[in-house]
Amino acid sequence: MKLRIAPSPTGQLHIGNVRTALFNWLYARSNGGSFLVRIDDTDTERSTDEFKADIVNNLKWLGLDWDEGVDVGGSQGDYKQSSRFNRYQEIAHEFVESGLAYEDDGAIRFKVPKSQQIQFNDYVRGEMVFETDSVEDFVILRSDKSPTYHLASTLDDVDYGITIIARGEDILPSTPKHILIMQALDANIPDFCHLPLLFGPDGKKLSKRHGDTSVQSFRDKGILKDAMFNYLCLLGWSPGEDLEKFDRDLAIERFDFKNVLPHSAIFDDKKLMWMNGLYIREKESNDFETESISYIQNTLSRDLFDDELLRLNKILPSVQERIESMVDITEQVMFLLDEPFEVNSEEWISVNSEEAQQYLFELRNELIAIEDFTLSNIEETMRSLLKKLDLKPKVGFQATRVSVTGTKISPPLFESIYALGRETSIARLAESIEKL
């Protein structure tokens, strides 16, 4: 059993392609089959090495691996169609010689027989029947001698010994053409599986007009690979038992093309985000810290200093509980990085008051006086000061929050102060005192 995917390097790997790749991979891994990745670059105008690299890179990022093909090698050369033009031309001319195809305006067209039926079994759609009368003669070799998709892809599948072709439903109407070519080649006809498409929120095939749907863009947005993997599985398939969160092994164990739903699914990035949050929260705190630092450095375009790392180390556990995406980290911890600090003046006005001023003033003195600047001492101090002045938590705490973190929205207050350290906290309080 051998499956494949054949992306075209005419753009970045997008979410629809990678879902097809994922299902192929799952089926192969689940049935002991092998998985091949080839590059369909007959469109030499639009194909680039950068896109090819993006595809390979992002497939790997998701955790998909393949046994044969581009990047890993195998017995069939470099697995790029651009390297096989001779082979396609040879076959096209053989077809002409045997009367199966004919020249037309410099191109070569495959002659579709009349009044025949093409039948095949599709794993998700069942028995399919097409009338050849509804299929036009189609070009297999362009006038510039380059092959079209129909010839190149079909010949590759035959030459590489693919036994199951699972691809997007958009090529279901082309399948009769491919079977005709296979018959002309006297090849074994593989099994077919036409997977439903992924749609945008408007219910149309996912494409550029839905914004950037590349896998890379989701990585850039801070989506974790396990969350992406898990979410993608859920689009058109389910492991049963209303199970939504599961790992690779479970997916491999239960996956089958036969229970992939036949209808298209709309890609919902809200649910992806929610699931991403789940995966962030379940990360080992060390892994989370490492990954966070890399995202922060990326956003800041600089390395972090040692004392910044120390401060981060104290706040990250709280941050891990409240973000949905890794890129949200930077703004959460910005107040304790060595970056320009500024209090949001509008928010300051909304929390400032005479009572708040009094609280801030006394808090500053008490923080100076604390013997051990520990989390519990900070909390203890702040709470008892609240009692002493007979203030509501909201009055004292929110003013402190804005003063120290610059905004009303921040990680937990005591942790924030603890992470920021005594000196800076006191300095920031001083700044706010008597500030209109």
Added chain:
RNA sequence: GGCCCCGUCGUCCAGAGGCCUAGGACGCUGGGUUUUCAACCCAGAAACGCCGGUUCGAAUCCGGUCGGGGCUGCCA
């Protein structure tokens, strides 16, 4: 237009003739917790497109209809 595919809450998924006064999840609304934002907990609104048929019985089978989508290129 022609050929083809598809049709359960707004969205994703469960449901393979009686377990369905249709279940789970995201999102949404309300509540709880709470020093903010989240997270977390509880509750709620929300769907079998429609019409026929088969059957004692249909979300599940059949036909039609309507609706959505794909293809219709010397793109893939």
